[in-house]
């Protein structure tokens with residue numbers, strides 16, 4: 001439901017005021033003829049000549065020189081004429097602009113002309129609200145004895161009986177190869193009732209049913225049992241951190257915690273980071289709870305969203321699986337919220353305002369409504385860890401309202417995969433300039449030969465791919481943002497495209513350098529496309545599937561690509577961040593990380609935490625089934641603390657070091673942050689405003705002010721961005737500045753967003 005531009009006739013002007021219409025080129029003769037015609041049609045109409053003659057005497061009359069709309073047609077341009085005729089022919093005198101564009105050549109010129117003459121107006125129609133979808137249902141009400149019915153009629157009743165006495169008409173017709181007239185006859189006999197009923201667009205039709213045979217209730221491992229028992233003993237609000245290594249069976253714990261709730265008539269909410277992993281997760285939940293499971297995320301159509309919403313309001317016990325905004329789902333009798341992969345930064349909304357973190361909202365909701373909140377992760381965020389183990393770091397005891405539960409082993413005691421770190425500096429010294437190191441090449445060849453399956457992870461952030469001139473070093477930049485353009489491989493033979501990942505600006509790849517004219521433009525970086533090209537070149541027989549934001553844009557694409565992979569149609573799944581989030585693909589034996597370095601050198605204080613989480617999660621995709629897995633991480637920084645901790649699967653030593661550093665610098669989870677984001681099309685204005693605000697802030701006490709500083713990428717979509725960071729101890733809350741006063745320092749042209757507990761800086 002997007003808002004749509006529409007064009008409509010201005011009603012009061014069925015008759016047209018000539019002066020307002022402002023026809024400049026008037027052929028007096030034609031007008032005279034018009035006048036004659038008009039008089040003939042409508043004798044009361046004052047004659048044109050009289051009017052003009054008298055107008056100098058009585059100026060108040062001068063506006064009454066009226067003609068019918070159709071009379072001025074010949075004076076308009078051809079497109080304007082056609083548009084006017086179309087609008088007049090339609091009762092409401094109203095069409096969407098898109099429709100007019102399809103019908104009339106030069107429509108936008110025509111519309112402009114008509115608007116200028118005050119004949120039509122253009123308006124934005126608000127998005128159309130969704131409505132219940134009604135469909136005919138056939139209900140069996142009276143089983144007549146067989147001899148009163150034809151065999152066709154008997155068949156229909158038999159089908160109805162088999163399907164519980166009720167079926168949608170379309171499906172009944174299909175099943176019996178019959179027509180509506182046969183149904184009508186049955187209705188006349190009083191056998192059936194045909195009635196319009198609401199049909200949920202979210203209804204799960206059995207045809208799309210996945211193979212769910214492998215999904216039965218499992219007998220739990222001891223660690224799982226302890227975790228489940230603890231959750232089930234909770235009464236009212238409590239927070240639980242379920243820290244389970246990858247493949248330890250957290251999802252099984254969720255499933256078994258939810259089952260008894262549904263029996264009690266309560267609902268459960270399961271929040272996940274991305275749609276990418278919902279098809280798999282949804283399937284597992286559907287296998288257990290059938291049509292009680294609903295998904296709720298931004299990729300739903302307006303109608304599906306509306307129906308899910310209505311379904312939730314009924315209060316029927318259900319399981320809603322959704323992304324961050326689902327935390328607001330209107331479930332009247334919620335009994336549990338689960339936040340899976342709770343460390344994931346997509347639970348935070350940065351824009352548009354209001355900014356919020358789904359974990360925080362979930363906690364408020366659980367406290368208000370009095371039920372437990374379960375946070376699950378293999379790599380808990382430091383915030384959740386601290387709240388569970390306390391600032392003293394007592395891993396065993398936990399603290400009063402947060403329970404720390406741990407699943408330290410994989411199910412069936414499967415080992416975590418061994419992780420090999422490859423020093424890319426040595427590879428280069430040994431003359432290997434390829435993006436694949438020797439060990440990774442060998443592993444890929446092995447996959448290809450043995451037809452085993454693997455995952456290749458590529459870290460990418462907007463400007464990690466770019467096109468540069470090899471002669472003069474010129475880099476092709478986005479004209480609206482301070483980032484370089486990325487190269488997009490399109491269909492073979494089609495024009496090569498460059499695109500901006502921030503504002504979506506696109507242009508053709510130029511044949512020569514715009515600066516020096518050299519034809520040697522080279523593509524740098526390791527986006528998925530580059531890796532895909534290299535794979536095809538070096539391993540022509542290896543089949544791979546790209547799984548990234550480019551290939552998963554279409555609805556249902558996630559599911560399709562994953563099931564292709566599961567069916568063995570490729571040996572390798574290559575992609576970005578999306579691959580790290582909870583995929584459970586038991587047949588994967590190899591995980592390769594092309595370059596870990598992009599992750600290690602991000603410019604905010606959370607870089608290490610994020611790098612550790614991402615690498616641990618991606619490594620955790622290997623060896624989840626019966627065949628053991630292996631992980632290969634390529635890097636130029638093999639001695640980095642994060643790399644070492646990942647290699648040793650050592651969450652605890654990583655967090656100990658990281659927490660120490662955070663404490664020294666008073667960063668979260670010890671200190672707290674507020675980020676002021678300023679942006680404006682006026683570069684000087686935004687900078688001045690940022691400086692003015694920072695000066696006022698710095699006069700306060702009880703908190704530190706960092707900045708003002710230009711944002712990581714200064715200009716995005718032609719807006720210049722500056723930021724100011726406020727750092728304070730949790731007990732300094734009362735000393736914080738008066739935000740209304742701060743806002744008043746902002747001129748109209750500068751916009752200010754206040755982001756409390758910012759994640760993405």
Ligand code: ADP
Pocket residue numbers: 218219220221224244245246247248249250251252411412584586624
């Ligand atoms: P996690 O969410 O912790 O990464 P999953 O819940 O996806 O782990 O479990 C990993 C795999 O182990 C899944 O295929 C799941 O079906 C299986 N599994 C989980 N618990 C058990 C159990 N108690 N016994 C046998 N298999 C299990």
Ligand code: ZN
Pocket residue numbers: 469470471472473474513514515516517518
């Ligand atoms: Zn050049």
Ligand code: ZN
Pocket residue numbers: 478479480481500501502503504505716717
């Ligand atoms: Zn841009």
